[in-house]
Amino acid sequence: MFLEVIDPIAFQLGPLKVHWYGIILGTAALVGLWLAIREGKRVGIDPEIWMDLLLYAVPVAIIGARTYYVIFQWDYYAANPGDIIAIWKGGLAIHGALIGAILTTIIFARVKKISFWRLTDVAAPSIILGQAIGRWGNFVNQEAHGGPVTLDYLESLNLPQFIIDQMYINGVYYHPTFLYESIWNLMGFLVLIGLRRLPWLRRGELFLSYFIWYSMGRFVIEGMRTDSLMFGDIRVAQAISILLIVLSLILIIVRRWRGWARARYGEGDQVQP
Numbered sequence: 001m002f003l004e005v006i007d008p009i010a011f012q013l014g015p016l017k018v019h020w021y022g023i024i025l026g027t028a029a030l031v032g033l034w035l036a037i038r039e040g041k042r043v044g045i046d047p048e049i050w051m052d053l054l055l056y057a058v059p060v061a062i063i064g065a066r067t068y069y070v071i072f073q074w075d076y077y078a079a080n081p082g083d084i085i086a087i088w089k090g091g092l093a094i095h096g097a098l099i100g101a102i103l104t105t106i107i108f109a110r111v112k113k114i115s116f117w118r119l120t121d122v123a124a125p126s127i128i129l130g131q132a133i134g135r136w137g138n139f140v141n142q143e144a145h146g147g148p149v150t151l152d153y154l155e156s157l158n159l160p161q162f163i164i165d166q167m168y169i170n171g172v173y174y175h176p177t178f179l180y181e182s183i184w185n186l187m188g189f190l191v192l193i194g195l196r197r198l199p200w201l202r203r204g205e206l207f208l209s210y211f212i213w214y215s216m217g218r219f220v221i222e223g224m225r226t227d228s229l230m231f232g233d234i235r236v237a238q239a240i241s242i243l244l245i246v247l248s249l250i251l252i253i254v255r256r257w258r259g260w261a262r263a264r265y266g267e268g269d270q271v272q273p
Contacts (some may be wrong), residue, residue, distance in 0.1 A: 003081035004165050011094050019088040021137040028133035032126035039122050043266040050110065052121070057104045061097040064089065068096020072229035072236060090141045094131065094227065095240050117204035121265055124210040126190045131214070139166060146175025146185040146224035175259060177224050185219035202261035208248040215241035215248075 010020045022077040037047045069091045070077050070084055077084050105125075109116040138144035149231055151173055154164045159176070167174050192215060196206050222228055228235040255261040 004162065004212040005142075006162070006166055009139050017088075019238075021088055021090060023081075024137040024140065025092075025134050028130035029054070031133060032123075032130040035126040035129065039125070043116070043118075043122060044268055045114075045122060045210070049114065053105065056108060057101045060099075060100040060104045062092065064100025065092035065094065065104075067095035068093040068099070068149075069229065070239065072231070083226070090138065090143045093237075096239075110146040115203065117207065118129075119262075120207035121196070121203060124207045125189050125196075127204050128185050128198065128210055128214060129189040130188060135178045135182040135185070139163070139176070141266045142166060142169050144178045144181075144225065144227060145169070146177040147226055148172050148176050174226075175224050177221050181217060181221050185214065188224050189219070196265050199264070201244075201265045202256065203265060203267065204255060204261055205252055206265055207253050210253040211244045211248040215244045219245075 007019065010023055011016050011018050033050060035048045036037070039046060064082075066087055072093075073091070083089070103122075105119060106116055109119055135144070145167065151164070154167060154173055154176070159179075163176060163179065164173070167176050181219060188210070192210060194205060195201055195209055219238050222235055222237045222241070226271055228237060230236065231239070252261075
């Protein structure tokens, strides 16, 4: 049986190897930037704001994603320190990226004197769509998959042959959990686009809705994966997902109750700082 497995290296320029993983993540960032600029213009945010924010947030997010991953895989990286910077092999944790990006945005928003919640509301659909695209980088690297399945199971999903072939790893077929999460995130993108059209939506609630939607899917899908970051017997991503859902719901309720969410989605900073 001959399977057409995708080479993780897209092309090579002399000694420089360009990986599909990097190309896909770069594409995800550019698509997200384009969407944020487009929606930002509609609600009165200068496009240069997004260019400036991306300049700071992306490097910090990558560092945060890698640091988070390395911390929870320290036994391996302590023995293989040269691999700590080898991000082209995979190993970027989305929760670490979010921590880095959020901290950067908080500081950026204060410096630029623009509402953090206003920025993150506009960015929320871009973030989840970027995640939907980015999961295909895991697909190419044959990582972030689930447990073993049969060929019949994969064929019953009516998947394209190239996905089935790529899920054949070391003689075993695996759950394409990257695909499950990509589809869930794409659905989340559509949900967020719909939510922002609702007249009762308050500032900050679209961003918090992103956390709720993403975390619900991540909790379920994480339970299928074989490469979860662990803290003892606990899957870290599942614990973080529950925490984010609870905190997001609490923030939505408290911000309304305390009158901290008077402005509606898309309204200018003159309504609420």
